[in-house]
Amino acid sequence: MTKRYVVIDLGGTQIRTALATAPNHLHRTIRMETLADQGPDAVLRRIEEASRQVAGDAWSSVEAIGIIAPGPLDPWRGVILEAPNLPGWEDLPLKDRLSSSLGRPVVVGNDANLAALAEQRFGAGQGKPHTIYITVSTGIGGGVIIDGQLLLGARGLAAEVGHMTLEANGPPCTCGNMGCLEALASGPAIARDARAAITAGRESSLLALAGNDPRRITARLVGKAAAAGDSLAIELFQRAGFYIGLGIVNLMNLFNPAIIVIGGGVSQVGDLIFEPIHQTVQARAGHFYWEDCPIVPAALGDDVGLLGALAMVADEFE
Numbered sequence: 017m018t019k020r021y022v023v024i025d026l027g028g029t030q031i032r033t034a035l036a037t038a039p040n041h042l043h044r045t046i047r048m049e050t051l052a053d054q055g056p057d058a059v060l061r062r063i064e065e066a067s068r069q070v071a072g073d074a075w076s077s078v079e080a081i082g083i084i085a086p087g088p089l090d091p092w093r094g095v096i097l098e099a100p101n102l103p104g105w106e107d108l109p110l111k112d113r114l115s116s117s118l119g120r121p122v123v124v125g126n127d128a129n130l131a132a133l134a135e136q137r138f139g140a141g142q143g144k145p146h147t148i149y150i151t152v153s154t155g156i157g158g159g160v161i162i163d164g165q166l167l168l169g170a171r172g173l174a175a176e177v178g179h180m181t182l183e184a185n186g187p188p189c190t191c192g193n194m195g196c197l198e199a200l201a202s203g204p205a206i207a208r209d210a211r212a213a214i215t216a217g218r219e220s221s222l223l224a225l226a227g228n229d230p231r232r233i234t235a236r237l238v239g240k241a242a243a244a245g246d247s248l249a250i251e252l253f254q255r256a257g258f259y260i261g262l263g264i265v266n267l268m269n270l271f272n273p274a275i276i277v278i279g280g281g282v283s284q285v286g287d288l289i290f291e292p293i294h295q296t297v298q299a300r301a302g303h304f305y306w307e308d309c310p311i312v313p314a315a316l317g318d319d320v321g322l323l324g325a326l327a328m329v330a331d332e333f334e
């Protein structure tokens with residue numbers, strides 16, 4: 017009989033839950049706000065309710081639960097070590113808490129790592145066993161698939177591509193380091209640089225778009241201004257694309273991937289960011305690395321996390 021799973025994508029703003037069967041079928045999906053400020057106990061209760069609700073009459077036949085969460089986390093013990101967007105989730109035994117309340121085995125994984133696995137299995141990386149995935153949004157994360165296997169590292173902390181140092185004395189990062197890719201090219205970094213330029217007197221349509229309040233500038237607004245031809249906004253995406261390109265040069269030299277897949281909200285501006293990425297990679301990496309390695313947008317959209325959770329739980333139980 018086909019095995020049924022409940023898969024969960026726990027994020028800082030939203031929780032998505034689905035009833036699923038392997039390899040990539042999501043039968044029903046529900047989403048709710050995380051309300052992370054209510055703390056872990058309340059969030060866990062909402063995850064439990066959502067799991068039973070999405071399974072409905074099929075609950076009794078659910079084999080196991082797969083949940084992905086922001087890292088850093090220990091995928092073997094299923095413990096969240098810390099989560100900047102989930103206050104109070106330090107050393108939280110997610111696997112044990114959910115398996116005791118739901119009465120099913122639970123598998124836990126890092127969200128960006130499993131998004132990489134989903135894109136390799138079902139999305140843009142299909143047929144390419146050496147795939148690297150980078151997601152650029154509020155943070156920058158990723159995953160490295162080598163020979164079809166997700167690279168986890170000794171403690172499950174591998175492939176934090178957003179925390180490669182690219183400027184030794186660059187802007188501070190949420191991780192405590194300076195000049196990380198995330199501090200240079202994430203959505204908040206783009207918005208920060210836009211605010212700084214405008215506060216320093218640079219002319220831009222962004223100020224009007226933000227209601228004449230530089231504090232209200234977001235990366236989304238910068239994208240809107242860039243699409244309308246604003247020169248500051250275009251420069252900001254070129255700069256972000258340059259740094260993402262540098263990060264990709266490092267990844268190409270380390271892992272020699274067959275494809276690089278880029279997802280996340282910031283990547284949705286398209287050529288505005290993909291062009292400077294390509295230029296940087298071709299200027300700085302050996303042609304052996306990039307000539308057969310396309311750099312493409314992600315294919316799976318909002319379901320990428322759920323599909324990654326499904327790949328993870330099915331790998332263990334099928």
Ligand SMILES: [Zn+2]
Binds near residue numbers: 178189190192198
């Ligand atoms: Zn960092």
